[in-house]
Amino acid sequence: MSSMTVTNRIYNSYSHLSSGKRINTAADDAAGLAIGKKMQAQETGLNVGAQNAKEGMGALNVADGALGGVMDYLQRIRDLALRSMNGLASASDKKYYQDEINQLKDGIQSMSKTTSLNEQKLLDGSMADMHIATNPDGSGMRIGMANSTLEALGIADFDVTKKFSLDTIDDAISRVASQRSGLGASTNRLEHAYNYNTGASLEQLSSRSRIEDLDMPQAISEKKKEDLLSEYRNLMLKKQMNQDSMVLKLFQ
Secondary structure (H helix, E strand, O other), rough: HHHHHHHHHHHHHHHHHOOOEOOOOOOHHHHHHHHHHHHHHHHHHHHOOOOOOOOHHHHHHHHHHHHHHHHHHHHHHHHHHHHHHHOOOOOOHHHHHHHHHHHHHHHHHHHHOEEEOOOOOEEEEOOOOOEOOOOOOOOOEEEEOOOOOOHHHHHOOOOOOOOOOHHHHHHHHHHHHHHHHHHHHHHHHHHHHHHHOOOOOHHHHHHHHHHHHHOOHHHHHHHHHHHHHHHHHHHHHOOOOOOHHHHHHHHH
């Protein structure tokens, strides 16, 4: 075995032991390297998909919290509308009720127009088809975000000083309740996607590790063997040099 070969093998041993990897270059295992990189891309895609799912759940939680506020506003509007239906309520009383109702309606509209996450409006109807890329290939699920504007709820012109129906508010309350239910179901779907991705990513990592990672006990054993061979070779070279030196002295 040439000195260059021994040196290269020792260098490779140090390189593998220091990195903890069986495959550092394509020369170590070309097929294994290609398979490992493919698995790594899949693993990374699963991790990103899990992060996307987590961000999607965050958006849904923000939207649901805002819809809870909208529901509170609607309940108060219903209470005021019911009080205005009492025969003892005067025209001026109804005007006071309507003044508060208008403020509550402004609150609903403001919440619907301004509730956002990462500059994306969540409740104004612009996110009716939100795509969440939960899969490594960019596919995933589509989520219909709620639209809680006064127009969508059908209460933009609600006025207790005029002829009105309590069913208008009841329908709006029912609509918001349905929207919150839908968001809850979507949150559960995203949570399942997140759990699957994190689990699948760990399995991918484990499989890739079996291909790429170094068998440390075996590598250490090989390293000791290479060290012994190198030491033996150096001793033989030194012995040969001493013998050559003695021969030369005989001819002097």
